[in-house]
Amino acid sequence: EIVLTQSPGTLSLSPGERATLSCRASQSVSSSYLAWYQQKPGQAPRLLIYGASSRATGIPDRFSGSGSGTDFTLTISRLEPEDFAVYYCQHYGSSPPQYTFGQGTKLEIK
Amino acid sequence: EVQLVESGGGLVQPGGSLRLSCAASGFTFSSHWMSWVRQAPGKGLEWVANTKQDGSENYFVDSVKGRFTISRDNAKNSLYLQMNSLRAEDTAVYYCARETRFTMNRGIIGARYYYYMDVWGKGTTVTVSS
8 A cells, every 4th residue: 555745744935935845655656646636724625736747727837746656746836825725645546446645735824 | 517515414423324425516427436535623635435437346445444335326416425333533524526537548658547536525524423
């Protein structure tokens, strides 16, 4: 079973700064099964990135994803006030067939 | 508008049962795998179960196997989660999510498969407590 470890646990930045969030898998995974979600308090998660690097519909281009193998990154180029939230990476594994989430990174206003 | 609306949550005693429902609209429900994902208070996301388009394949996280069943009624555009033998650790917000899966054919390189959850409901709260 694949374990996803996100770092840092909390990231304190100011609007306008660049955010870099990490997701590390316990073994090499297919990047096409790697997704990123944003969740704000009291709201459902929202898909940001799928296939490690493809933006979902309606997602601003300040969000980008990269990585392969065991190391994946979500980058927010210039933080807007609405970007402060919790971010989760997710992977689909086929053996056994199941989804796994990382524990999340909280992006807070400095 | 593409939408998922969960219902059926509530307070139940340990050992009790609850059936969650998820009503889908705005898309072809029968074309998608569907998942349930939960979030315990103050915790992260945990995938619980999913079901294939025709209900012929169902998968569960280990912690709910033998206690939860998932089903769907494509005629009613509805997804269900039957939860039995509930425990305190099942307390969570339960989200219904649409899966999108597609294949990109890359010629001799071979096919690449993409899986993700692109539509989510607002969730329904399940509290297991005496």
